[in-house]
Structures are given as C-alpha cells and as structure tokens.
Amino acid sequence: xxxxxxxxxxxxxxxxxxxxxxxxxxxxxxxxxxxxxxxxxxxxxxxxxxxxxxxxxxxxxxxxxxxxxxxxxxxxxxxxxxxxxxxxxxxxxxxxxxxxxxxxxxxxxxxxxxxxxxxxxxxxxxxxxxxxxxxxxxxxxxxxxxxxxxxxxxxxxxxxxxxxxxxxxxxxxxxxxxxxxxxxxxxxxxxxxxxxxxxxxxxxxxxxxxxxxxxxxxxxxxxxxxxxxxxxxxxxxxxxxxxxxxxxxxxxxxxxxxxxxxxxxxxxxxxxxxxxxxxxxxxxxxxxxxxxxxxxxxxxxxxxxxxxxxxxxxxxxxxxxxxxxx
Amino acid sequence: xxxxxxxxxxxxxxxxxxxxxxxxxxxxxxxxxxxxxxxxxxxxxxxxxxxxxxxxxxxxxxxxxxxxxxxxxxxxxxxxxxxxxxxxxxxxxxxxxxxxxxxxxxxxxxxxxxxxxxxxxxxxxxxxxxxxxxxxxxxxxxxxxxxxxxxxxxxxxxxxxxxxxxxxxxxxxxxxxxxxxxxxxxxxxxxxxxxxxxxxxxxxxxxxxxxxxxxxxxxxxxxxxxxxxxxxxxxxxxxxxxxxxxxxxxxxxxxxxxxxxxxxxxxxxxxxxxxxxxxxxxxxxxxxxxxxxxxxxxxxxxxxxxxxxxxxxxxxxxxxxxxxxx
Numbered sequence: 001x002x003x004x005x006x007x008x009x010x011x012x013x014x015x016x017x018x019x020x021x022x023x024x025x026x027x028x029x030x031x032x033x034x035x036x037x038x039x040x041x042x043x044x045x046x047x048x049x050x051x052x053x054x055x056x057x058x059x060x061x062x063x064x065x066x067x068x069x070x071x072x073x074x075x076x077x078x079x080x081x082x083x084x085x086x087x088x089x090x091x092x093x094x095x096x097x098x099x100x101x102x103x104x105x106x107x108x109x110x111x112x113x114x115x116x117x118x119x120x121x122x123x124x125x126x127x128x129x130x131x132x133x134x135x136x137x138x139x140x141x142x143x144x145x146x147x148x149x150x151x152x153x154x155x156x157x158x159x160x161x162x163x164x165x166x167x168x169x170x171x172x173x174x175x176x177x178x179x180x181x182x183x184x185x186x187x188x189x190x191x192x193x194x195x196x197x198x199x200x201x202x203x204x205x206x207x208x209x210x211x212x213x214x215x216x217x218x219x220x221x222x223x224x225x226x227x228x229x230x231x232x233x234x235x236x237x238x239x240x241x242x243x244x245x246x247x248x249x250x251x252x253x254x255x256x257x258x259x260x261x262x263x264x265x266x267x268x269x270x271x272x273x274x275x276x277x278x279x280x281x282x283x284x285x286x287x288x289x290x291x292x293x294x295x296x297x298x299x300x301x302x303x304x305x306x307x308x309x310x311x312x313x314x315x316x317x318x319x320x321x322x323x324x325x326x
Numbered sequence: 327x328x329x330x331x332x333x334x335x336x337x338x339x340x341x342x343x344x345x346x347x348x349x350x351x352x353x354x355x356x357x358x359x360x361x362x363x364x365x366x367x368x369x370x371x372x373x374x375x376x377x378x379x380x381x382x383x384x385x386x387x388x389x390x391x392x393x394x395x396x397x398x399x400x401x402x403x404x405x406x407x408x409x410x411x412x413x414x415x416x417x418x419x420x421x422x423x424x425x426x427x428x429x430x431x432x433x434x435x436x437x438x439x440x441x442x443x444x445x446x447x448x449x450x451x452x453x454x455x456x457x458x459x460x461x462x463x464x465x466x467x468x469x470x471x472x473x474x475x476x477x478x479x480x481x482x483x484x485x486x487x488x489x490x491x492x493x494x495x496x497x498x499x500x501x502x503x504x505x506x507x508x509x510x511x512x513x514x515x516x517x518x519x520x521x522x523x524x525x526x527x528x529x530x531x532x533x534x535x536x537x538x539x540x541x542x543x544x545x546x547x548x549x550x551x552x553x554x555x556x557x558x559x560x561x562x563x564x565x566x567x568x569x570x571x572x573x574x575x576x577x578x579x580x581x582x583x584x585x586x587x588x589x590x591x592x593x594x595x596x597x598x599x600x601x602x603x604x605x606x607x608x609x610x611x612x613x614x615x616x617x618x619x620x621x622x623x624x625x626x627x628x629x630x631x632x633x634x635x636x637x638x639x640x641x642x643x644x645x646x647x648x649x650x651x652x
Contacts (some may be wrong), residue, residue: 094367241340
C-alpha cells in the first residue's frame with residue numbers, strides 16, 4: 001500500500017496515469033492555499049469534474065476504507081486538504097462545511113501569522129490564538145486533521161497540547177539532517193509523535209540535505225534516524241510533489257494576495273522557481289525507488305510497508321471520522 | 327411511517343418536540359428561498375448547530391435509510407431543500423456541491439422567471455431555459471430532485487419530459503378542487519405522475535377549498551379524487567407548514583431582494599401575513615387527524631400508510647442517490 005501525505009501537482013490525465021503506474025493508492029492533495037471559501041468551492045468543483053472525467057483512474061477519498069475500494073478497483077483515492085485556513089475565513093461553522101465537502105487536513109498557518117496561529121516565517125511566535133483554540137476543538141469534533149507543516153515551533157507544540165486528537169506534519173524533514181527553516185526540530189517532532197501524530201517526509205529539494213543533489217541513501221538515513229528516535233509508526237511519505245506547475249503557481253503559494261512585493265520563500269531572486277527534483281524521485285512512478293532505498297538502509301518488510309503507506313492508512317482511519325460524543 | 331414533503335417553520339426546540347409528539351419520522355425542510363450560495367451555506371451551518379444541540383430529537387437526513395435510523399432512535403430526520411435555484415447562482419458545479427452538503431430538492435423557480443424556468447406568477451411561460459436543460463441533467467446525475475411546486479405549467483411539463491428521473495411537486499393541491507394559481511391542473515399532474523413523480527398535498531390555507539375554513543373531510547375527498555385519477559402511489563403530504571414565522575418572513579419569501587415594491591403573492595394588502603390554519607392541522611402533532619380523515623374517507627390501511635409516508639420513503643430511496651453510470 002502506497003500513500004503520499006502531500007502533493008500539489010498541476011493535475012492532468014498524464015499525472016493520474018503516472019499515479020497508477022506507480023501503484024499509488026492514495027494521495028492527500030492540496031486544493032487551497034490563499035483561496036477564500038467560495039474560491040475553494042470552485043476547486044472542489046474542478047475535482048468533481050476530474051472524478052467524472054477519469055472514473056477509471058481516480059476516485060474521491062473520504063474515509064480510510066475508500067483506499068481499500070481504490071485498491072480493489074485499480075484507482076487512486078484523492079483526499080483533500082488546505083495549506084492555510086483561508087478557506088474557513090473567519091467563520092468556525094465552515095469547519096464542518098469543508099469537512100462535509102471532503103477536506104481532511106487543514107494547516108493552521110502557511111508561513112505567515114493567520115487568524116489561528118503563527119507561521120514559520122514570522123519573527124515572533126505567539127502560539128495559538130483565541131479563534132485558533134476554538135477551531136482546534138471544532139476540527140477535533142468533525143474529523144479535520146490539524147497540519148502544522150508550515151507553522152512556527154511554539155504554535156505547533158501548543159497545537160499538540162490543545163488538540164484532543166493526533167495532529168500531522170504532512171510534509172517536512174528533520175532539521176538536524178537538513179537545517180531548512182521548514183524542517184522540524186526535535187522538540188516539535190517529539191510533541192507531535194508523543195501526541196500520536198504523523199510526519200510525512202518530503203522530497204522537495206529545499207527540504208533535502210544537499211538539495212537537488214541529495215542521494216536516496218542520505219534521505220533513507222534520515223528516515224532511519226527518525227524511526228530510531230521517535231518510533232517507526234509515526235512516519236510516512238509526504239513528497240510535496242509540485243509536478244508540472246508553472247512558476248506563477250510558486251508565486252501564488254508564496255505571496256497569494258497578501259503582499260505586493262515578491263517573497264521568495266525557500267528560493268531566492270536568483271532561483272525563483274521550482275528547483276530540479278532529485279534523480280531518484282521525479283514523479284509518482286518513483287515510489288518504488290524510495291521503497292528500495294528503505295530496504296537497502298535496513299528496514300524490514302513490515303517497516304517498509306508502514307513507512308510507505310500503512311502508517312498513513314491507520315492515521316486516516318483514526319482521524320477523519322467525527323469524534324465520538326461524550 | 328409519517329413523512330412531510332415540505333415545511334418552512336421558524337425552528338425551535340418546541341417544534342422539534344412537537345415533531346416527536348406527532349411521530350413525524352422525516353421532514354423535507356426548506357432552507358433557502360432567495361439566499362445566494364454563501365447565504366445558503368450559513369443556513370446549513372445553522373442546522374449543523376441544531377443537530378449538535380438537539381441530538382436526541384433530530385438528525386440530518388441524507389438517504390432514505392436515515393429515516394430507518396431516525397425511527398430506531400426516536401428522532402426526526404431533516405432533509406434539506408431550496409424553493410428557488412438562487413443557491414446555485416449561475417454555476418452548474420454548485421449542483422453537486424449543494425447535494426454533497428445535503429440538499430435533496432430544488433425548485434427550478436419560485437413564482438418568477440429564474441435562470442432555469444418560468445415561475446407560476448409570470449405572464450408568459452417560455453419553458454425550460456438553456457441553462458435549465460443543463461441543470462436538469464446535472465440534478466439527475468447527482469440525485470437532487472426537481473421540485474416544480476411554484477413553477478408555471480409548460481415549464482413543469484417540459485421538466486417531466488427532459489428529466490431522466492421522476493420529479494416532484496412537494497406542496498400543492500388539485501386546481502379542480504381549489505382553483506388557486508399555485509394548485510395544479512390535470513395536464514401537469516398527469517405529466518408528473520406518469521413520469522413516476524410525486525405530489526405532496528398542502529394544508530396551507532391559500533391552497534385549500536374554503537381556505538382556513540376547509541374541512542378535513544373536503545381535504546380527504548380531494549386526496550381520494552387524486553388517488554382515483556392518477557394512482558395512490560404518487561401522492562403524499564407536503565403540509566407547507568410555516569409555523570411561528572413572523573410576517574417579515576412571508577415578505578422575504580415573496581419578494582426577497584427582487585422588488586422594492588411588496589408583492590402579496592396569494593395574500594392581499596388587507597391580509598398580508600399568514601392566514602390561520604384549518605382547525606384540524608395546526609402543527610406536527612396533528613398528522614394523526616389527517617390519517618384518521620383518510621381512513622374515514624375510505625382508504626384502507628395500506629393506502630393510508632402509503633399516503634402518510636411510505637410513498638415519500640420510496641421516492642427518497644430511488645431519487646436521492648447519484649444516477650448509475652451508463
């Protein structure tokens with residue numbers, strides 16, 4: 001079972017076919033960054049058209065059991081998420097509405113301060129806001145997973161304390177392996193994993209040691225380091241694959257409508273676009289390379305199976321359904 | 327099994343308890359008239375809060391089987407509908423979105439010309455529009471039932487011809503019994519029932535013979551006349567109960583934001599508000615009166631069961647799910 005904890009590709013039949021070629025059973029797909037509620041609904045609509053157009057390749061994923069159905073019918077289940085709380089605007093009632101429409105992950109922040117928490121690029125981190133505390137409770141109630149991939153450290157740790165259910169870092173790596181601002185430090189990973197949470201490892205070059213030149217072996221050594229420290233059950237893959245996206249989309253991700261000046265995020269004026277992918281992971285057909293790399297580094301079959309999909313499956317099964325009533 | 331094909335009350339714990347006292351298992355509830363998409367979402371949100379607040383009295387209804395669950399747990403299942411296509415604005419993609427959120431009925435018009443068809447108060451009826459034809463196809467596909475209660479005759483008959491699935495007139499009576507503009511003529515009822523559709527009988531005084539003074543016996547005689555002519559399987563109740571609503575809400579129903587001048591609809595300047603209900607039906611506790619009246623007029627137990635709920639149940643079971651793929 002192969003599950004990817006995050007992708008944001010420029011979706012097309014070509015990519016859907018590559019997912020099938022790579023035996024990818026499920027993908028958590030980002031459908032909104034800075035889109036407001038109505039714009040997010042347009043993105044749901046666009047996916048509805050895709051499900052109508054490619055019924056043999058993909059299906060809407062709502063529950064873990066949909067992954068079983070996808071496997072039984074040779075398709076990939078698409079689960080939706082947001083990298084920012086922009087879709088719920090300032091209305092807590094929209095948490096249940098977007099969950100009903102199929103959203104399963106929502107980041108409390110994307111780099112900047114949001115209405116809910118502090119992003120990882122802000123100078124100061126004031127933790128979870130008043131609205132953030134209410135929204136965490138509501139996300140717990142309906143089964144919308146808190147994703148802190150782009151959040152600042154204190155906000156992330158506070159989220160693990162406030163949340164009654166496990167949270168996720170869908171796409172990031174260990175800071176001690178590659179000290180990118182977006183990679184996660186010990187205290188953060190400890191808090192997330194001790195709370196029962198999951199972290200997906202990213203192959204986005206800015207998150208890799210040596211960036212585009214990172215070797216598969218080095219990547220797998222990091223996975224081994226994490227499994228050793230925090231337990232193999234808390235990790236999966238979250239490639240952050242942004243395949244076929246034009247540079248204009250990187251700009252949308254980075255500045256949305258919040259700035260008139262360009263912000264290069266993890267890039268720079270000299271390298272404003274997407275960096276080249278590492279040789280061993282270009283698209284969905286390359287999950288076999290990661291699996292082989294994990295085996296080569298010494299993981300046994302059961303561990304490889306968990307890391308490449310079964311841990312995410314368990315996490316989906318436990319966290320997408322509404323909380324049981326008290 | 328008791329099912330009401332349409333209510334638009336000013337919902338409160340009092341009314342929810344009256345539904346339980348009346349053993350009403352399911353109600354189709356209007357949640358939008360002139361509300362646009364975002365406003366309609368606020369109405370869904372308000373109902374989500376009700377389901378959270380009164381979990382022992384009501385539950386969200388999505389499928390016919392939810393009525394079984396409601397009966398097994400002593401609750402009333404609430405099914406949602408719109409009396410106008412305003413919630414989908416000019417965006418056909420919203421048809422699937424509102425169905426996902428729980429809408430199960432949508433009128434193509436409310437008295438006036440809409441983007442989709444002609445309403446019953448317009449001077450000329452040009453039938454189903456270009457967009458209307460596309461939206462009917464999409465409603466058929468996703469399982470959103472076409473309701474023509476407030477539509478003009480030609481538009482209604484064309485809808486029965488264009489629709490691949492049965493349509494409904496959720497709340498109206500026979501024009502030959504009470505010649506109100508909103509009551510339905512022979513050709514219309516024939517087209518709807520021959521297409522497999524359903525009609526719910528209304529106790530809204532403006533639709534009754536003798537209005538507020540209408541007797542239960544006269545009402546039941548009309549039901550018998552309809553069952554005789556078109557078949558007992560095509561009819562149910564659709565009270566159009568607008569309990570506890572202030573007159574400002576009648577005004578919203580009638581003019582929304584489309585006119586600066588007041589339009590009295592079925593009322594008049596002398597009687598602008600809700601007329602008094604007939605003595606034998608004031609609220610949800612009075613379904614037993616209708617049942618007794620149907621028995622007294624000569625319907626047998628099986629027929630009474632169909633008219634008071636089982637016909638709607640069958641219709642819900644067949645028409646709320648997405649169409650099977652070709």
